[in-house]
Amino acid sequence: MKTMLKTGLSAAAVSTLLFAGYPASAETIFLSTQARPIEEAEAMRNTVLGAFDGEVDYIPQEDGPFLNRILAEAEAGDVSIGLVGALHGNFPVLAGADALAPVDDIMSSLGDRKLIGTFVELGKLGTDKQHYVPWMQASYVMAANREALQYLPEGADVMALTYDQLAAWSANIQAATGERKLGFPAGRKGLMHRFFQGYLYPSFTDSVVTEYRGEKASAMWASFRDLWKTVNPRSTSYDFMQEPLLAGEVWVAFDHTARLMDAFNQRPDDFIAFPAPAGPEGRGFMPVVAGLAVPANGPDRAAAAKLIDYMTQPETQIATLKAIGFFPAIEMELPDDLPRGVQIAGAAVTAQSASADANPSLLPVGLGDKGREFNKVFMDTFQLIVLRNADIDETLDRQAGNLRKLMEETGAPCWAPDEPSDGACPVK
Amino acid sequence: MISEKTLPYWLLAPSLVFLIALFAYPFADAFIIAFQADGQWTFENFRTMADDINFGLSFWNTLILVLIVVPLQLAIALTMAMMLTKIRAGRDLVLYVWTIPLGISDLAAGVVWLALLSERGYINTALSALGLLDGPTLWLSYETPVALFVAVIFAEVWRATAIVMVILVAGVQLIPKEYNEAAEIFGASAWQRFIKITLPLLKPSLQTALILRTLLAFEVFAVVVALGGRDLPVLMGEAFLWQFDYRDSGVASAYAVLILLISIAFTLVYLRVLRVKEEPQ
Amino acid sequence: MTDATQEDLQDKRNLLDRLLPRWSVGQWLFATICLILCLWVLLPIYLLVLSAFSPRDAVFAWPKAYLPFDISTDTIAFFFGVRGVFSAFLNSVMVAALTMVISIGLGAPAGYALARFRFRGKDSFRLLIVMTRAFPIAILALPLTVTFIKLGLYDTVFGVALVHSALALPFAVLISSSLFMGIPFELEEAAWTMGCTRFQAFWRVVMPIATPGLAAAAIFAFVISWNEVFAATILTLQHPTLTAFLLTTLSESPLYFRFAGGFFLVVPALVFIFAVRKYLFSMWGIANR
Numbered sequence: 001m002k003t004m005l006k007t008g009l010s011a012a013a014v015s016t017l018l019f020a021g022y023p024a025s026a027e028t029i030f031l032s033t034q035a036r037p038i039e040e041a042e043a044m045r046n047t048v049l050g051a052f053d054g055e056v057d058y059i060p061q062e063d064g065p066f067l068n069r070i071l072a073e074a075e076a077g078d079v080s081i082g083l084v085g086a087l088h089g090n091f092p093v094l095a096g097a098d099a100l101a102p103v104d105d106i107m108s109s110l111g112d113r114k115l116i117g118t119f120v121e122l123g124k125l126g127t128d129k130q131h132y133v134p135w136m137q138a139s140y141v142m143a144a145n146r147e148a149l150q151y152l153p154e155g156a157d158v159m160a161l162t163y164d165q166l167a168a169w170s171a172n173i174q175a176a177t178g179e180r181k182l183g184f185p186a187g188r189k190g191l192m193h194r195f196f197q198g199y200l201y202p203s204f205t206d207s208v209v210t211e212y213r214g215e216k217a218s219a220m221w222a223s224f225r226d227l228w229k230t231v232n233p234r235s236t237s238y239d240f241m242q243e244p245l246l247a248g249e250v251w252v253a254f255d256h257t258a259r260l261m262d263a264f265n266q267r268p269d270d271f272i273a274f275p276a277p278a279g280p281e282g283r284g285f286m287p288v289v290a291g292l293a294v295p296a297n298g299p300d301r302a303a304a305a306k307l308i309d310y311m312t313q314p315e316t317q318i319a320t321l322k323a324i325g326f327f328p329a330i331e332m333e334l335p336d337d338l339p340r341g342v343q344i345a346g347a348a349v350t351a352q353s354a355s356a357d358a359n360p361s362l363l364p365v366g367l368g369d370k371g372r373e374f375n376k377v378f379m380d381t382f383q384l385i386v387l388r389n390a391d392i393d394e395t396l397d398r399q400a401g402n403l404r405k406l407m408e409e410t411g412a413p414c415w416a417p418d419e420p421s422d423g424a425c426p427v428k
Numbered sequence: 429m430i431s432e433k434t435l436p437y438w439l440l441a442p443s444l445v446f447l448i449a450l451f452a453y454p455f456a457d458a459f460i461i462a463f464q465a466d467g468q469w470t471f472e473n474f475r476t477m478a479d480d481i482n483f484g485l486s487f488w489n490t491l492i493l494v495l496i497v498v499p500l501q502l503a504i505a506l507t508m509a510m511m512l513t514k515i516r517a518g519r520d521l522v523l524y525v526w527t528i529p530l531g532i533s534d535l536a537a538g539v540v541w542l543a544l545l546s547e548r549g550y551i552n553t554a555l556s557a558l559g560l561l562d563g564p565t566l567w568l569s570y571e572t573p574v575a576l577f578v579a580v581i582f583a584e585v586w587r588a589t590a591i592v593m594v595i596l597v598a599g600v601q602l603i604p605k606e607y608n609e610a611a612e613i614f615g616a617s618a619w620q621r622f623i624k625i626t627l628p629l630l631k632p633s634l635q636t637a638l639i640l641r642t643l644l645a646f647e648v649f650a651v652v653v654a655l656g657g658r659d660l661p662v663l664m665g666e667a668f669l670w671q672f673d674y675r676d677s678g679v680a681s682a683y684a685v686l687i688l689l690i691s692i693a694f695t696l697v698y699l700r701v702l703r704v705k706e707e708p709q
Numbered sequence: 710m711t712d713a714t715q716e717d718l719q720d721k722r723n724l725l726d727r728l729l730p731r732w733s734v735g736q737w738l739f740a741t742i743c744l745i746l747c748l749w750v751l752l753p754i755y756l757l758v759l760s761a762f763s764p765r766d767a768v769f770a771w772p773k774a775y776l777p778f779d780i781s782t783d784t785i786a787f788f789f790g791v792r793g794v795f796s797a798f799l800n801s802v803m804v805a806a807l808t809m810v811i812s813i814g815l816g817a818p819a820g821y822a823l824a825r826f827r828f829r830g831k832d833s834f835r836l837l838i839v840m841t842r843a844f845p846i847a848i849l850a851l852p853l854t855v856t857f858i859k860l861g862l863y864d865t866v867f868g869v870a871l872v873h874s875a876l877a878l879p880f881a882v883l884i885s886s887s888l889f890m891g892i893p894f895e896l897e898e899a900a901w902t903m904g905c906t907r908f909q910a911f912w913r914v915v916m917p918i919a920t921p922g923l924a925a926a927a928i929f930a931f932v933i934s935w936n937e938v939f940a941a942t943i944l945t946l947q948h949p950t951l952t953a954f955l956l957t958t959l960s961e962s963p964l965y966f967r968f969a970g971g972f973f974l975v976v977p978a979l980v981f982i983f984a985v986r987k988y989l990f991s992m993w994g995i996a997n998r
Contacts, residue, residue: 029947037962042791057947062957064672065942072854080864080946093675187657188669189961233569234547237657243963247769249547262963372674380481387570435907439822440834443815443878450875451841454849454856504746511743524986525747528754530929531978533936533952535959539971540757546964550756553773564771586753598887636883643843650938654960668847677851684848691843695836 027055028303031069032085034258034290035324036060037240043323051319052310054303062189067093070295074099079297083304085135088122088289088363089371095131096369101296102129106305113312114331118362119289126366126412132291133308136317136326138257139287140194141273141348143241143264148251149272151176159351161277163203163223166252170230173251180232183250186382187239191256193375196382198286198361199254200224202417203279208361209425210418212403213396220279221385221392228386236387245271256288257345261325264341273348275355282359284417285352289363290326359417366412377403403427462681473678477686480679486661491690493577493662494645497584501641502634504585505592509600510622523597530590537587538654542568545579545655570659580660583651588644592637599633600626635702642694646687663687754975760965761785761972768965784969797954800866801935804950807870808877808934809927815874816881817923821911823882824889838879846872850943857944864946872940877930884926885919892918925985932981936974 035044041060049056061069067090073079074097084094094100107120107130119134144158151172152158156165170182186192197208204220205211232250241255242262253260254276263271276285292311294304310316317328322339327346334346353360367374381399384390404427414425465472477483508526515522529537544550547564555561567575603626611621627634649664658665667683670676732740756775760768764781767774788794822828823835846853853872854863862868892915900910941953955970962970 031946036957038787038791038957038966039962045792059946060957062961064668067675068672068850068854068943069946072851072858075851076855076858076863078858078863188653233571234566236570236659237568239961247548247964369675373676376674384481433828436822436826436828436831439818443819443838443882444834446815447838447841447875447878450871451844454852455844457852458844458848507742508746511739511746514739515743520986522743522747524983525750527982527986528750528979531932531936531982532975533938533978535936535938535952535956536971536974536978539959539967540753540975543757543760543968543971544753548769548771548773550773550775553771553775556772586749602891639839640842643839646843647845664845664847667845671847671850677848680848684845688844692840695840695843699836 027057028082028300028307029080030056030058030083030085030307031066031081032058032060033063033066033087033090034060034085034326036062040324047323048316048319051316052307054306056307063090066090070094070099071097074296077297079295080299081295082298082300083307084293084295085290086293088291089375091123091132091291091293092125092367092371093369094293095125095127099296100131100293101298101301102131103133103292103294103308104130106294106308107133109305110309110312113314115312116329116331119287119291119329122289122363122365123291132293133312134329135290135292135311136320137287137289137329138326139285139349139352140191140199140254140256140276141260141345141352142276143245143253143255143260143271143273145245145248145251146270146272148173148181158272158274160355161274163227163277163279166277167223167227167230170227170252174230180230181249181251182227182231183238183241183244183253184231184235185238185241185253185255185259186235187237189239191259192382193378194256194286194288195254196378197364197375199276199284200279202284202286202359202361203277203281206281206359207418209403209407209414210428212427213393213400214428216280217396218392221381221396225386225389225392257327257349258288258325261341261345264344265325265339266341268340268344271344273344275348275352278355278357282357283352283355284359284361286361286363289329361417362415364412365415367406367410368412370406370410373406374403377406400427458677458681458684461677462685465678473676473682476676476679477682480666482661482666486663486666489577489660490646490648490663493580493584493648494642494694497581497588497648498638498642498645500581500585501589501592502638504589505596505637508589508593509596510626512597513600527590527594529587530594532587534587534648534650535654537583538651541579541583541586541651542654545582568655568659573660576656576660579655580648580652583655584645584648587651588641592641595633595637595640596630599630603629631702635698638698638702639695642698643691646691646694754979757968757971757975760968763965763968765963765965768968784965785972787966788969788973793949793954794951797949797951800945800948801951803866804870804873804941805931805934807867808873809930811870811874812877812881812930813885813923813927816878816926817885819882820885820887821889823886825894835883838882841875842879846876847939850939853940854943863944864948866948869941869944869950870934872944873934873937874930876937876940877933880933881926881930884929885923888919888922888926889915891922928981928985932978935977935981 030049035041041058044060045058049058063086066084066086070081070084071094073081091100110133115134116137119137120130123130123132123134125131142161148169149158151169153165153168153172156169161169166182170180173179173181184190184192184195200220201208201211201217205214205216211217232244234244234249238244238250240259240262241250241253242260244250245253245260245263246266257273260273264273275283277283292308294301294308298304311320312330314328314330314332317330317332318335321327321334321342325342325345327349328334338346352358364371364374377399381395384395384399385392407424407427411424413423414421418425462473463469463471512519512523532540542549545567547566552561552565555565556563566572568579569576607625607629608621611625616624647664648662649668652660652662652665663683664687667680667687670683671680759775759777762777762780762782762785764779765784767779819838823831857863857868862871896914896918897910900914901907905913936952938952938956941950942956945953952974955973959967959970
């Protein structure tokens with residue numbers, strides 16, 4: 001027994017040594033859900049943060065552990081993370097748990113920078129406080145292998161496609177090659193829900209919440225289900241479309257620009273980027289905004305402020321664009337010497353927002369920590385109608401009930417393209 | 429204080445305290461979360477779970493997967509264990525090779541089988557070289573649920589049969605040789621000896637192996653995700669989604685409680701069916 | 710002419726006889742099954758290694774080459790250059806080593822009690838200890854993380870080792886109990902009659918016999934810890950283990966990095982199992998008797 005105790009004690013002694021072994025770090029911990037793939041993370045550390053005057057430990061992490069960690073630190077009241085970077089959708093969860101310290105003071109110290117107004121507004125998360133500083137932006141566009149262009153339906157302009165033309169194009173490719181080569185990021189970590197919220201619904205119903213069900217929505221789902229017959233069935237496991245594009249599994253794809261960038265960069269002569277298609281209600285599209293926020297009770301607020309200042313400087317914004325393919329969140333001229341991939345994607349983003357029938361949507365606002373359940377409604381509908389062939393009207397009725405419950409619980413007012421509402425956004 | 433009578437309890441105490449601190453206490457926490465919503469005691473979380481579009485699918489997928497994989501692993505492991513008693517030359521080498529998967533994590537196993545089974549993977553290359561396929565063919569998709577299911581079974585059998593085998597090999601070694609020799613003298617065939625002598629004497633090892641393997645099989649997750657993404661929902665995967673993607677710990681805990689209950693039910697069945705009489709010491 | 714052919718055939722038969730062992734049909738069948746089962750284990754690993762050492766384009770190539778004609782160490786080499794890989798590797802080793810010490814230190818006494826004593830609650834204890842593995846640890850993520858932060862165990866090697874020990878402990882108890890059961894009780898009794906105390910008898914007589922088996926059980930705990938990714942991911946921040954460090958690589962990076970990451974995970978397993986191959990049987994003896 002005694003020796004057992006001794007073994008236990010010496011184990012404890014060894015371990016005390018082990019955790020005393022780490023020096024208390026003066027470096028700022030920058031936790032982020034972006035630039036996770038190993039090469040991008042390396043580029044962030046070496047290129048983007050390399051010129052920062054101070055010690056930064058850049059730690060990319062998947063959304064789940066990312067949120068878990070920040071919430072746990074906040075709950076325990078012992079915060080080690082200095083700065084967090086994430087997409088817009090993650091911040092309401094953190095703000096809802098009071099895990100973020102508002103950054104109004106830091107915002108005002110950035111005076112000379114022209115942060116894009118709509119993003120600053122989004123960063124308030126529907127409150128009167130600034131919860132994050134816009135960090136960088138992207139959008140979703142389409143990408144295609146040049147080999148696919150020969151199968152474009154007659155009279156179709158790839159820079160101004162409609163959903164009908166996309167369907168015809170995809171069907172042509174299938175007829176010619178015997179393979180289904182249209183792809184969507186409908187995998188577990190893919191961003192497919194944004195396709196429904198910001199692209200398909202606005203293009204067909206000019207709405208995302210109010211017209212969730214109804215004739216227009218039913219017709220939309222029916223035509224999307226038809227389109228899906230020519231979609232590569234691996235789509236439900238694609239998270240980043242650049243990979244199947246490079247592998248040749250997919251010739252035409254929809255995704256977040258940063259998740260297509262690898263394809264454009266590696267083989268710029270083989271791939272083109274173009275705007276998302278248009279439907280009867282115009283060309284729906286949506287921005288992606290990533291922000292920088294400071295955890296409440298963080299270790300060194302001044303260091304975090306300094307890092308935010310650095311990250312939003314024009315030079316750093318360009319370095320970020322080159323490294324991970326996100327565009328500046330400040331108004332600025334882009335230099336000419338950008339990597340080919342960035343040029344390709346950038347042209348498509350510009351063409352998309354400048355198109356005559358543009359129908360811009362905003363990211364959901366005011367849903368608080370229910371944003372993920374909001375996404376789930378769209379993905380569940382997709383799974384039921386498209387993958388499992390369920391009855392469209394029945395499914396929409398059932399899911400509209402879930403959506404209404406969600407909107408009423410959160411009381412979130414409508415956002416573009418829905419008409420502004422007093423109180424919770426209604427579901428027809 | 430420490431007497432012959434209390435000694436065993438003193439010896440057990442450290443591990444018991446340790447497990448209570450690290451498991452039992454948070455368990456209780458999760459249990460409470462599962463039965464609460466907005467501070468009220470309720471079955472709401474379980475209702476949400478049962479209403480979810482993936483609940484039925486994930487429940488049946490998991491159950492069928494366990495019911496196929498565990499017996500299959502048992503059969504293969506038994507074959508291996510019996511073969512090892514017969515091998516003369518190279519026994520150590522064979523044993524080493526067969527136990528290699530013991531050290532391979534489910535994450536790594538998923539990657540390994542992805543390399544084999546993807547559209548342009550090695551298995552398709554082999555099949556098309558044999559003239560069975562025309563070109564790259566997709567197996568791992570929602571359109572081919574059976575193929576996807578079979579792929580997961582392959583990967584699970586590959587990864588986790590070794591632990592069953594090691595337990596059974598150890599058990600077989602403990603069976604006194606005299607029994608078999610005596611039976612042989614009385615003219616029992618190899619098959620009769622296996623059924624009448626080896627299997628009954630192997631019961632304790634079978635019990636341990638089955639309980640351990642079944643518990644872990646109900647938590648199957650990483651391999652399924654690596655091969656099928658969200659196309660093959662399983663209980664543990666849904667628990668993960670609710671915990672980390674939809675951020676609803678209540679429903680996630682409800683899934684966990686369900687997994688625990690099913691595991692307990694299976695364990696009780698094994699204990700009953702493979703009952704072992706306590707031998708006097 | 711015919712004679713010559715006959716002789717020829719005879720020669721061939723002799724040659725075959727010399728080259729191949731004289732086995733019966735049953736023995737051939739046996740050997741074939743044995744070989745198939747070996748290939749079943751080895752072939753997938755070989756192909757993973759092959760993929761990890763292929764040039765990046767080869768990962769998408771069709772048809773695949775089965776032989777290593779085109780070797781490239783680019784992807785693997787990139788891994789060694791990534792900042793943090795080496796310290797993550799060290800962390801993994803330290804966590805696993807601690808897990809070994811804790812789980813055997815706590816589990817061996819319990820195993821001894823289960824092997825040598827008959828007492829109330831013995832069966833319930835054994836069942837309880839196994840059932841701890843039936844509850845998914847992922848669900849405990851938030852409460853566990855909060856507790857660890859409060860206790861100062863968060864992001865430490867020791868903290869991760871504690872959770873890994875809890876995962877390895879059931880195995881350690883079962884394995885060690887079967888080990889001790891395999892050592893005749895009479896040996897201990899003999900030592901008592903020669904004036905040894907219970908503890909001395911254990912230390913001088915039982916331990917020397919049990920040590921190799923316990924070492925094997927310890928290595929098994931090492932493997933469990935080495936492979937565990939979930940707790941390691943949520944409980945660390947700046948000091949991740951190798952598996953936690955590789956997690957996003959394995960799930961989100963391009964295919965060629967995934968194969969290389971898989972290679973990094975599989976190779977240590979080969980070494981560990983090789984190290985303990987002799988003791989694998991003695992580990993799982995009479996566990997349930």
